[in-house]
Amino acid sequence: MTDSNHTPSCYANTSTPYTYAPKMVKVYLSAIFSILGLxxxxxxxxxxxxxxxxxxxxxxxxxxIFLGGLVVTDFMGLLVTxxxxxxxxxxxxxxxxxxxxCRFCNFMGMSMVFYGLCPLLLGATMAIERFIGIKYPFARSSRLSKGRTVSMVLLVWFxxxxxxxxxxxxxxxYHIQTPGSWCFINISSKRGDWAFSLLFSLVGLISITASFLLNTVSVVTLIKVCRGAGRRQRSRDHEVEMMVQLILIMIIASVCWCPLLVFITQAALAGNGIQMKQLLLWIRFATWNQILDPWVYILFRRSVLKRVNPHANWSRTSVVSLYPSFHENICRFTRSSLGSNLGSDVPENNKKSNVMSTSPATPSPSSPCLVGSES
Structure with a gap:
């Protein structure tokens, strides 16, 4: 073992003792997870x-484009680490x-931080884009282009x-971590290490919180629009599908990353060192985010859901119609909780036309929660 006086800085870990135990985790377990994620x-x-x-x-x-940036980031993160x-x-x-x-140790530590923050920041950016696209569609369509969308992904990476x-x-x-197979941020009482640990965890937690708030507003707005007159509203099928995928991405990121981010925050504020077994456990837990993210888009697409539920009424081409019971509950909820607010916003002429459309002479109307498709 190298003398402590000549130990490089990245191996002089002040927060946890370095233990050379290569058999602590079986190699095939890491290989299976890595190959599955890739x-x-x-x-x-x-x-x-x-x-x-x-x-x-x-x-x-x-x-x-945002999903492509997320997939590329997750793929490269798994490949490098x-x-x-x-x-x-x-x-x-x-x-x-x-x-x-310490070149390789610093590079791996940088990779762990970079590929850890990117999915969280991309999730928040996607939530912002969906919020603007749903709340202010005309402003978004006049300002956002594919080039600017790519620039936003590059900005997140930067x-x-x-x-x-x-x-x-x-x-x-960055310091070597037990069992000596990886490097990560050094969580210690030193001012620089303490501040950087808090910065890493707070950026992740703020991204998750922003995603939750913005996605909540976007979902409520979609429910309001979904309850409007179907023939007078623009198509919302793609918006519903994208929101379902974005919410699932947010849930996966929250479940996988919050334990690690909260653990780092508590350890940094306490300043008493960390439990390496817990850190290793939450790091492995966070790795599942890169494995589960791609399956959200692979499985939760309309083309896949059509095969899973081929007996649904696809003439309406609405994602909500996949689940009739869920659709009825949404209608009942919007009528009771949002009806009073929305009723005051509907012009009198529209109310009269809706009453006339429900006369016995007309065919059975489609549900007000379903929006016609234009694409």
């Missing part, structure tokens, strides 16, 4: 490319001896990359 993201990327070529809806094409971990398990190399300058580079400037540090 295949999932690759399949999702192929599906996204096909959907981009087939879609004619502008807002949907913007959403697919798993390469380091797998090489450790295969060779049982001691990083203190093979990387005395912000996450800038945060991951801060330890190289002295603000925080």
């Amino acid at each position: 295949i999932s993201n690759l399949v999702a990327f192929i599906v996204l490319i096909k959907s981009c070529k087939q879609t004619q809806n502008t807002s949907r094409s913007f959403f697919l 798993s390469s380091f971990v797998m090489s450790f398990y295969i060779t049982y190399v001691d990083w203190r001896l093979s990387d005395p300058t 912000i996450a990359g800038s945060i991951s580079l801060l330890p190289l400037t002295g603000f925080g540090s």
Whole structure:
């Protein structure tokens, strides 16, 4: 073992003792998770490319660009981090001896931070885009283009990359973590390490909170529009489908990342060191975000749901019609909770036309929660 006086900074971990235990976790377990995640993201990327070529809806094409950025980020995150971990398990190399300058350790630490923050920041950006697209569709359509959407994805990558580079400037540090197969931020009582740990966790928690608030407003707005006169409203099928996918992405990110982010926040504020077993557990838990994200788009698409429920009334081409009971509950809920507010906004002429449309001489009207498709 290298003498402590000559130990490089990234291996002089002040928060937790370094333990060289390569057999602490079986290699095949990490290999299965990594391969599963890589295949999932690759399949999702192929599906996204096909959907981009087939879609004619502008807002949907913007959403697919964000999803493509998320899939690419998850794929590269698994590829880079798993390469380091797998090489450790295969060779049982001691990083203190093979990387005395801390270059590989710093690179892996940067990768962990970068590919950890990117999905959370992209989720918040997608929530902002959907919020503007649903609340202010005309303003969004006149200002947003595919080029600007790509620029927003690049901006998210730039912000996450800038945060991951801060330890190289002295603000925080990256250290080897037990069992010696990976590097991550050093959670200690030092001012720089303490501040960087809080920055990482707070950026993630703020992103999740912003996604939750904006998605909630977007869903409520969709319910209001869904209750409007179907023939007088523009198509909302794609909006509903995108919101379902975005909410699932938000739920997965919250469940996978909140335990780790809260744990880092508590450890940084306490300043008493951390429990390595808990940190390792929550890191593995967060890794599932990169594995589950692609399956949201692979499974929760209208084409897939049609195959799962082929007996649904697809003439209405509405995602809500997939589940009639859910659809009836939504109608009942909107009538009771939103009816008074919406009733005052409907012109008198529209009310009269709605009354006339329900006369016995006319065919049975479609449900007010279903919106006609235009695309």
